[in-house]
Amino acid sequence: MLGLSLFEFENNSDWNEAGPDSVRKANHILYKYGVVDGFGHVSVRCHDNDQTFWLSRNVAPSLVAVEDIIRHDLRGEAYEGTDRKLYLERYIHAAIYKNRPDVVAIVHSHSQTIVPFGISQDHSLKAVWHMAGFLGQQVPVFDMAIHYGDCTDLLITDMKMASVMASELGLGSVILMRGHGATIVGSSLPQAVYRAIYTELNARIQLQANTLGAIKEMSAGESEASVSRISPQIKRAWDLWCEEIAS
Amino acid sequence: MLGLSLFEFENNSDWNEAGPDSVRKANHILYKYGVVDGFGHVSVRCHDNDQTFWLSRNVAPSLVAVEDIIRHDLRGEAYEGTDRKLYLERYIHAAIYKNRPDVVAIVHSHSQTIVPFGISQDHSLKAVWHMAGFLGQQVPVFDMAIHYGDCTDLLITDMKMASVMASELGLGSVILMRGHGATIVGSSLPQAVYRAIYTELNARIQLQANTLGAIKEMSAGESEASVSRISPQIKRAWDLWCEEIAS
Amino acid sequence: MLGLSLFEFENNSDWNEAGPDSVRKANHILYKYGVVDGFGHVSVRCHDNDQTFWLSRNVAPSLVAVEDIIRHDLRGEAYEGTDRKLYLERYIHAAIYKNRPDVVAIVHSHSQTIVPFGISQDHSLKAVWHMAGFLGQQVPVFDMAIHYGDCTDLLITDMKMASVMASELGLGSVILMRGHGATIVGSSLPQAVYRAIYTELNARIQLQANTLGAIKEMSAGESEASVSRISPQIKRAWDLWCEEIAS
Amino acid sequence: MLGLSLFEFENNSDWNEAGPDSVRKANHILYKYGVVDGFGHVSVRCHDNDQTFWLSRNVAPSLVAVEDIIRHDLRGEAYEGTDRKLYLERYIHAAIYKNRPDVVAIVHSHSQTIVPFGISQDHSLKAVWHMAGFLGQQVPVFDMAIHYGDCTDLLITDMKMASVMASELGLGSVILMRGHGATIVGSSLPQAVYRAIYTELNARIQLQANTLGAIKEMSAGESEASVSRISPQIKRAWDLWCEEIAS
Numbered sequence: 001m002l003g004l005s006l007f008e009f010e011n012n013s014d015w016n017e018a019g020p021d022s023v024r025k026a027n028h029i030l031y032k033y034g035v036v037d038g039f040g041h042v043s044v045r046c047h048d049n050d051q052t053f054w055l056s057r058n059v060a061p062s063l064v065a066v067e068d069i070i071r072h073d074l075r076g077e078a079y080e081g082t083d084r085k086l087y088l089e090r091y092i093h094a095a096i097y098k099n100r101p102d103v104v105a106i107v108h109s110h111s112q113t114i115v116p117f118g119i120s121q122d123h124s125l126k127a128v129w130h131m132a133g134f135l136g137q138q139v140p141v142f143d144m145a146i147h148y149g150d151c152t153d154l155l156i157t158d159m160k161m162a163s164v165m166a167s168e169l170g171l172g173s174v175i176l177m178r179g180h181g182a183t184i185v186g187s188s189l190p191q192a193v194y195r196a197i198y199t200e201l202n203a204r205i206q207l208q209a210n211t212l213g214a215i216k217e218m219s220a221g222e223s224e225a226s227v228s229r230i231s232p233q234i235k236r237a238w239d240l241w242c243e244e245i246a247s
Numbered sequence: 248m249l250g251l252s253l254f255e256f257e258n259n260s261d262w263n264e265a266g267p268d269s270v271r272k273a274n275h276i277l278y279k280y281g282v283v284d285g286f287g288h289v290s291v292r293c294h295d296n297d298q299t300f301w302l303s304r305n306v307a308p309s310l311v312a313v314e315d316i317i318r319h320d321l322r323g324e325a326y327e328g329t330d331r332k333l334y335l336e337r338y339i340h341a342a343i344y345k346n347r348p349d350v351v352a353i354v355h356s357h358s359q360t361i362v363p364f365g366i367s368q369d370h371s372l373k374a375v376w377h378m379a380g381f382l383g384q385q386v387p388v389f390d391m392a393i394h395y396g397d398c399t400d401l402l403i404t405d406m407k408m409a410s411v412m413a414s415e416l417g418l419g420s421v422i423l424m425r426g427h428g429a430t431i432v433g434s435s436l437p438q439a440v441y442r443a444i445y446t447e448l449n450a451r452i453q454l455q456a457n458t459l460g461a462i463k464e465m466s467a468g469e470s471e472a473s474v475s476r477i478s479p480q481i482k483r484a485w486d487l488w489c490e491e492i493a494s
Numbered sequence: 495m496l497g498l499s500l501f502e503f504e505n506n507s508d509w510n511e512a513g514p515d516s517v518r519k520a521n522h523i524l525y526k527y528g529v530v531d532g533f534g535h536v537s538v539r540c541h542d543n544d545q546t547f548w549l550s551r552n553v554a555p556s557l558v559a560v561e562d563i564i565r566h567d568l569r570g571e572a573y574e575g576t577d578r579k580l581y582l583e584r585y586i587h588a589a590i591y592k593n594r595p596d597v598v599a600i601v602h603s604h605s606q607t608i609v610p611f612g613i614s615q616d617h618s619l620k621a622v623w624h625m626a627g628f629l630g631q632q633v634p635v636f637d638m639a640i641h642y643g644d645c646t647d648l649l650i651t652d653m654k655m656a657s658v659m660a661s662e663l664g665l666g667s668v669i670l671m672r673g674h675g676a677t678i679v680g681s682s683l684p685q686a687v688y689r690a691i692y693t694e695l696n697a698r699i700q701l702q703a704n705t706l707g708a709i710k711e712m713s714a715g716e717s718e719a720s721v722s723r724i725s726p727q728i729k730r731a732w733d734l735w736c737e738e739i740a741s
Numbered sequence: 742m743l744g745l746s747l748f749e750f751e752n753n754s755d756w757n758e759a760g761p762d763s764v765r766k767a768n769h770i771l772y773k774y775g776v777v778d779g780f781g782h783v784s785v786r787c788h789d790n791d792q793t794f795w796l797s798r799n800v801a802p803s804l805v806a807v808e809d810i811i812r813h814d815l816r817g818e819a820y821e822g823t824d825r826k827l828y829l830e831r832y833i834h835a836a837i838y839k840n841r842p843d844v845v846a847i848v849h850s851h852s853q854t855i856v857p858f859g860i861s862q863d864h865s866l867k868a869v870w871h872m873a874g875f876l877g878q879q880v881p882v883f884d885m886a887i888h889y890g891d892c893t894d895l896l897i898t899d900m901k902m903a904s905v906m907a908s909e910l911g912l913g914s915v916i917l918m919r920g921h922g923a924t925i926v927g928s929s930l931p932q933a934v935y936r937a938i939y940t941e942l943n944a945r946i947q948l949q950a951n952t953l954g955a956i957k958e959m960s961a962g963e964s965e966a967s968v969s970r971i972s973p974q975i976k977r978a979w980d981l982w983c984e985e986i987a988s
Contacts, residue, residue: 531978532977532978532981532982533872533974533977533978552977553977554977554978554980554981556981557980557981557984582970582974604870604872606942606945606946607949609869609870609946609950610946610947610949610950610953610956611950611953613869613870613946613950613956613957613958614950614953614954614955614956615954615955615956615957616953616954616955617953617954637957638963639960639963643962644960644962644963645960645962645963645965645966646962646963646966647871647874647963647966647967647969647970647971648871648959648963648966648967649871649967649970672957673869673870673871673957673958673959673963674870674871701949701952701953704952704953705952
């Protein structure tokens with residue numbers, strides 16, 4: 001099943017030991033590619049303590065510096081305490097890391113073309129392009145109104161709500177949030193960043209194709225096979241992105 | 248009701264004392280984000296005299312310098328007189344400041360994806376995304392032709408016309424003008440700038456979602472709740488934008 | 495009637511005496527704003543001899559330098575002869591200058607969103623936005639196939655074809671060419687450049703609005719009134735554009 | 742027939758002797774124009790041995806340097822052996838060079854707006870614009886599922902698959918791959934690069950036009966005539982692109 005088969009990357013100590021500086025890079029890459037703007041965040045599970053994860057304090061992604069990265073625990077709080085302001089939706093990260101031992105990195109964004117699929121009543125986001133097989137047959141949409149009524153602020157701001165969303169994500173790679181954005185997981189930081197960027201690109205392709213009428217989406221088998229095929233190629237893109245934000 | 252509840256920002260003397268330099272910054276930010284091009288303008292109510300407001304002379308937004316900012320009165324004229332050319336539509340600002348004591352800043356723009364919603368007969372702009380709850384259930388469209396017949400130039404060039412538009416804005420945050428653009432208000436300059444940028448983004452999302460068929464828009468309760476939630480986060484974006492235009 | 499009333503600009507000797515350096519600037523501006531890419535061209539009637547016009551040799555617009563600008567005559571040839579390669583479609587300029595004494599500048603482009611309106615069988619490009627009233631009620635489409643059968647290369651490469659197109663342009667501001675692009679005229683170089691840019695922007699707005707269903711376009715009276723109103727404001731944009739390409 | 746008539750360029754020794762440095766340039770140009778991102782590749786047949794071709798090792802296009810370019814043979818392997826990682830889909834190049842002696846350069850990409858036409862069941866990509874007559878009446882779509890069932894990874898990773906695709910390309914200029922991208926050929930490197938860029942642009946125009954309803958596409962005669970007409974103009978664009986990536 002898609003999403004289950006999180007691909008084992010080539011051994012790469014940088015990747016397995018992604019820490020605050022990698023999170024800084026990931027923030028800047030996601031900003032450059034329009035996945036986040038002044039809002040959105042990305043985290044990685046700490047390799048020295050898998051009950052904690054690295055996530056920035058509450059600051060715009062493109063301004064994140066190494067010293068902004070704070071170790072959070074699986075209750076979504078600063079591991080060693082802090083007087084700095086934290087992201088409102090840090091609980092999303094905590095709940096998924098708790099629920100999914102296989103997940104090593106998480107991106108939460110409001111990526112432009114993803115949001116339309118979160119409010120459409122007629123079309124679901126799905127894998128239509130070999131670069132985004134990880135989306136599978138249908139990306140689920142988490143709708144706050146179903147669980148909490150129609151007067152919420154559409155944000156996930158405590159562990160309870162986050163756990164509900166994490167269980168709707170299940171073993172998938174991506175979950176949309178109605179009227180809000182998306183949360184994307186990976187088995188490494190580069191993979192999560194790759195998936196965030198290519199979810200947006202797949203969404204653009206699907207949206208355009210839908211204006212042309214009926215489409216032929218990928219089959220379940222094609223999605224799974226292409227994830228296996230493309231995953232080892234992600235390093236090529238990650239190397240490019242790191243070089244781009246360095247210059 | 249949405250629009251009424253203009254959120255009380257964190258105390259921030261810079262914000263409460265926004266003057267000519269902040270207006271310069273706002274102009275440059277709005278240009279960078281494509282809300283204005285060679286046309287469009289932004290003003291802030293003077294904190295030392297709330298019967299006056301700061302607005303640039305007639306010049307392209309990205310070229311606005313501190314010395315271009317002129318104090319205008321609530322009749323829409325230069326407070327101390329001037330021989331410089333003023334914006335044709337400065338009356339929009341004057342009439343709204345007069346009518347809405349709660350309004351501290353105003354953006355007038357022709358922002359690309361907003362205009363389609365001002366001419367569409369089938370779809371209204373509305374809040375579909377938690378970042379733009381301030382749009383509420385339906386953004387009104389001011390149509391000059393209804394008030395002045397079908398031979399106007401679609402611009403608001405005196406206080407009379409401006410007052411009619413201001414009364415159609417009512418207690419809302421945004422009003423579209425058919426075949427023209429939009430006017431957006433806020434309880435601070437950063438909030439008005441934020442709203443101008445996110446009105447455009449919400450419009451892009453809604454436009455794309457509409458090409459997919461039926462959509463689930465935000466409820467009235469969700470709009471109101473998300474405004475309260477997001478407003479205190481605006482500083483994060485404003486800080487980013489100020490840094491971007493400085494470098 | 496729209497198109498007839500080419501607006502008399504404020505006296506501005508630079509504008510009335512636009513020569514090779516202004517043509518260079520116009521090329522660079524049109525490239526920056528995506529109206530031309532490696533192809534497309536812009537000319538201005540010579541103020542010292544209105545039977546001639548300035549147009550670059552055959553080179554990409556963004557590379558045009560002052561020394562590339564060649565004086566052409568109204569037969570579309572180099573006035574003083576040249577061994578340099580000329581644009582294939584220079585006859586478009588010659589024929590319009592011959593037919594329209596009021597025209598002082600001409601842009602020929604393949605501007606992205608204009609082309610769809612040249613091949614659509616269901617929608618015509620028209621003024622829907624006060625910045626583009628000069629488009630009037632319906633922009634004509636010149637279709638080579640109607641005049642020359644269905645095996646042409648869709649280019650206008652001699653004076654005969656150019657004259658046919660010039661007569662279909664009539665007294666209008668813009669004419670589309672099916673499967674090709676558009677030709678836009680103005681009573682000054684800045685006005686022609688302005689019109690080329692805002693034709694593209696109006697097209698984007700109309701295209702988006704059309705995906706939403708029925709639209710309310712501008713009336714004939716609104717188009718005419720807005721041209722009169724906006725024309726004196728063009729200098730503001732031109733000054734911005736010149737500054738942008740200088741830096 | 743379109744595609745057959747690959748135009749004989751002006752004699753230009755640089756073009757006929759395109760080697761590793763030209764391939765580097767082509768990679769950077771295609772990246773700048775969004776035809777490739779971290780993925781995609783471009784090759785040229787070696788002028789000193791037409792049974793071999795120049796193609797980069799497995800690296801992101803915008804990072805390609807001269808020393809990354811490796812001579813490949815028509816079995817798709819490194820001519821002199823190598824321990825460097827090669828592109829997974831290098832067989833596409835090998836099979837087409839083998840099958841089409843007239844082809845001198847090949848681009849393989851996932852260009853954004855091309856992919857929708859590869860999954861649409863209702864619309865085919867076709868020439869609608871005089872700059873892209875080489876697309877002809879209908880661009881074929883190669884669908885892996887028809888040949889190999891619905892569990893492939895949608896990539897062409899051996900000579901057998903590549904030969905099947907090459908025979909579906911036939912004598913054409915472009916072939917789409919369902920859920921994947923496109924492969925574009927030319928009789929010179931600049932022509933292949935030109936075609937890759939203008940295939941994307943034609944796709945954008947057609948996609949937009951299709952949202953407006955029925956369109957008038959180019960006739961077979963118009964496509965053929967415009968290829969003959971435009972081909973000698975490609976050098977103008979190529980010179981521009983080389984200058985842009987140099988600065």
